[in-house]
Amino acid sequence: MTKDLRETEERFRRIAENASDLIALLDPQGRRVYVNPAYDGLFGDRKAMIGSVSFDDVHPEDRERVQQSFFDTVHDGEGRRTEFRFLLPNGEERHIESQASAVFDTYGKVALVVRVSRDVTERRKTYEALQARDLQLQEAQAVANLGIWERDVQKDVSTWSDQLYKIFGVTRDSFNPGREAFLALVHREDRERVATSAKSLLDGGPALFDNQFRIVRPDGAVRTVYTRVRFDRDDSGRAVRILGVCQDVTDRKLAEEQARATEERFRTMVENVRDYAIYMIDPTGYITSWNLGAERIKGYHADEIIGRHYSLFFLSEHTERGDPGLQLEFAAIQGRYESEGWSVRKDGSRFWAHVIVTRLLDESGKLRGFSRITHDITERRRAEEDLHSYADRLRVTSRRLVEVQEAERRLLAGELHDRVGQNLTALGLNLSIVASGLPAEDYPELAARLEESSLLVQGTVDAMRNVMAELRPHALDDYGLPAALRTLAASFSRRTGIQVAFQGDAPVTSLPKPVDLAMFRIAQEALNNVAKHSNADHVEIAVKRTNGLATLSVRDNGVGFDPRRIGASDSGAGWGLLIMRERAEAVGADFSLRAEPDAGVQVLVEYHVGAGG
Structure with a gap:
C-alpha cells in the first residue's frame, strides 16, 4: 500500500513538474504545500511560495469569493471550478480558471486540496476584442x-x-x-x-x-x-x-457647410480680437498668421512679422537656454503648454504675459503647427504683488498687536501684584491683628464680622491670582507649554466641573516663545468657548511634536455646530474663532476648525518647526 502510494505521488509529481498549467497542493487552511514550476512564470521564485496563504495573491475584489469556494470544498469534499484574477508582485492582473479537487485521508476527511489553474488572460483579451469588433460592426451598419x-x-x-x-x-x-x-x-x-x-x-x-x-x-x-x-x-x-x-x-x-461658416466666423473673430495676441506658427516655430490683438500687444504689423521665428518675443537669456524650442516640444508631446513670464515687444519693452501654446494636427494626426495665445497680465501681476505686500504688512501688524496686547497683560499683572496684591495682603494682616487682640467672647458680633472680612480678603486675593494667571501664565515662562496647559486644564476643570484630559510631551517646549504663547492663548479661548456654548462634559487637550510639526488640539464632546452658520446665531463665538485664527497666523501657524452638529468641535493648530514665528 505504501509502495503504491509513493508511486502514485511520484507519478503526480512528474506530471505536475512538466505541466504548463499551474498546479498547487493546499492544506485545509489554504496554505500552499506544493506548487509546480509553472508558477515561476508568473511569480518568480515558486519555492518562496511554499507555506504562504494562497488567497493573498488573489485580487482583493475576488478574494472573498475564492475563499468561500475553497472552504466549501474543504467542508463537503466536492470539486469546484472558479474564475478569478491573480494580482502579481509587479501589480499586473492575470485572469485565471481554476479547478479545485479534494484529497481525502484514510478517515475520509479532506487532507489536501489540489488546485489546477490556467492563465486565460490572453484568451480573455482575444474574446473581449472579438466582442468589441462585433459590436463596432453592428453599430457601423446601423449608423452608416x-x-x-x-x-x-x-x-x-x-x-x-x-x-x-x-x-x-x-x-x-x-x-x-x-x-x-x-x-x-x-x-x-x-x-x-x-x-x-x-x-x-x-x-x-x-x-x-x-x-x-x-x-x-x-x-x-x-x-x-x-x-x-x-x-x-x-x-x-x-x-x-x-x-x-x-x-x-x-x-x-x-455639417461641413456649417463648419466652414463657423471657421470663417472664427477666423474673422480671431483677426479682430484686440485684447489677446493670437497667431499660428509652423512646427519649427515660424509665424504663419497674425491678428490685430497681436499687432497691438506685440507692436509688429502682419507684413513685418509673418515668416519670422517666434523666439524674438523671448528675453535673450531665455532664448539662449532654449525656452522657445522646449515650449513647442512640450506642446507637441502633451498637446498644450501654458505658462507665465516676460515677453518682449517690438520696441524692446517687456510685459508679463500669460501664454497658451496648443498643438494642431491634420486629419492624419500629423503635426501641422501650433496656435499661440498671449495675454498681457502685467497689471494683474502688479495687483497681486500689491495684495501680497498688503497681506505681509497685515501679518506684521497683527503680530505687533498681539505683542502689544501681551505687553499690556504683563503690565496689568505686575500692577495687580505690586499694588493691589500687597495692599490686600497688608489688609489681611491688619484684620488678623485686630481679631487676635479682640476678646471674641465680649464682642461676638464684631469678631464674626472680622472673620468674614478676612475670608473676603482671602477670596479677593485668590480671584486676583487667577486673573493674574490668565493675564500672564508664569507656568508658561517657567516650565514651558505642556506644564502651562496642564495647569490651565486643571483650573478650568475645577472652575466649570467639565472633565479635562491632557496629553503633552516635553520636546514641544523647544518652540519659539511667541508660538508657545499663541498656542496657550488659543487653548484658553477654546476652553472659554467650550464653557459658554458646547454643553460638553469632557474635553481633550493634546500637544505634541512629530517630524518637525508641532500640534495643539482641543476637542470636546458637546453639541457642535455648523461652521457655515456661526455668525448668524452667536457673534461672540465667531469673534472668538477669528481671534484664535489671527493668533495662529501671526506666528506662522495653521489654524483649522472641525465641527459638525451633535459631533463636538475640534480646534487644531499646526506649526512647522523652522518655519519662523
Whole structure:
C-alpha cells in the first residue's frame, strides 16, 4: 500500500513538474504545500511560495469569493471550478480558471486540496476584442445608412436594398427601380449630369466611379447622396453588370457647410480680437498668421512679422537656454503648454504675459503647427504683488498687536501684584491683628464680622491670582507649554466641573516663545468657548511634536455646530474663532476648525518647526 502510494505521488509529481498549467497542493487552511514550476512564470521564485496563504495573491475584489469556494470544498469534499484574477508582485492582473479537487485521508476527511489553474488572460483579451469588433460592426451598419444596388445591363433589371428604398423615400411595392424611375428622383439641376456620366461610363471608362448629387423624395424633401459605382465588363469592354453603394450625406454636407461658416466666423473673430495676441506658427516655430490683438500687444504689423521665428518675443537669456524650442516640444508631446513670464515687444519693452501654446494636427494626426495665445497680465501681476505686500504688512501688524496686547497683560499683572496684591495682603494682616487682640467672647458680633472680612480678603486675593494667571501664565515662562496647559486644564476643570484630559510631551517646549504663547492663548479661548456654548462634559487637550510639526488640539464632546452658520446665531463665538485664527497666523501657524452638529468641535493648530514665528 505504501509502495503504491509513493508511486502514485511520484507519478503526480512528474506530471505536475512538466505541466504548463499551474498546479498547487493546499492544506485545509489554504496554505500552499506544493506548487509546480509553472508558477515561476508568473511569480518568480515558486519555492518562496511554499507555506504562504494562497488567497493573498488573489485580487482583493475576488478574494472573498475564492475563499468561500475553497472552504466549501474543504467542508463537503466536492470539486469546484472558479474564475478569478491573480494580482502579481509587479501589480499586473492575470485572469485565471481554476479547478479545485479534494484529497481525502484514510478517515475520509479532506487532507489536501489540489488546485489546477490556467492563465486565460490572453484568451480573455482575444474574446473581449472579438466582442468589441462585433459590436463596432453592428453599430457601423446601423449608423452608416448605406444602400446597395445592382443592375444587370443586358437584362436591364435593377435591384435595390431595403435601406436604399428608405434613402430615396419610396417603398418596394410602389417603386420600380429602373433607370428612368431613378433619374426622375434626381434633382432637375443635377439630372443631366448624372444621366450623361452614366451613359458615357456604359460605353467605356474606369472600373470605379464616384459621384455626388441631389435627389428629391416624393414628399418634396431634398437630400444629397454620395454613390460609388463599379462596372464589370466582358472581354470586349462592354459593361455587363453595375454594382453600387449609395449613402445619404445630407447631414454631413450640412455639417461641413456649417463648419466652414463657423471657421470663417472664427477666423474673422480671431483677426479682430484686440485684447489677446493670437497667431499660428509652423512646427519649427515660424509665424504663419497674425491678428490685430497681436499687432497691438506685440507692436509688429502682419507684413513685418509673418515668416519670422517666434523666439524674438523671448528675453535673450531665455532664448539662449532654449525656452522657445522646449515650449513647442512640450506642446507637441502633451498637446498644450501654458505658462507665465516676460515677453518682449517690438520696441524692446517687456510685459508679463500669460501664454497658451496648443498643438494642431491634420486629419492624419500629423503635426501641422501650433496656435499661440498671449495675454498681457502685467497689471494683474502688479495687483497681486500689491495684495501680497498688503497681506505681509497685515501679518506684521497683527503680530505687533498681539505683542502689544501681551505687553499690556504683563503690565496689568505686575500692577495687580505690586499694588493691589500687597495692599490686600497688608489688609489681611491688619484684620488678623485686630481679631487676635479682640476678646471674641465680649464682642461676638464684631469678631464674626472680622472673620468674614478676612475670608473676603482671602477670596479677593485668590480671584486676583487667577486673573493674574490668565493675564500672564508664569507656568508658561517657567516650565514651558505642556506644564502651562496642564495647569490651565486643571483650573478650568475645577472652575466649570467639565472633565479635562491632557496629553503633552516635553520636546514641544523647544518652540519659539511667541508660538508657545499663541498656542496657550488659543487653548484658553477654546476652553472659554467650550464653557459658554458646547454643553460638553469632557474635553481633550493634546500637544505634541512629530517630524518637525508641532500640534495643539482641543476637542470636546458637546453639541457642535455648523461652521457655515456661526455668525448668524452667536457673534461672540465667531469673534472668538477669528481671534484664535489671527493668533495662529501671526506666528506662522495653521489654524483649522472641525465641527459638525451633535459631533463636538475640534480646534487644531499646526506649526512647522523652522518655519519662523
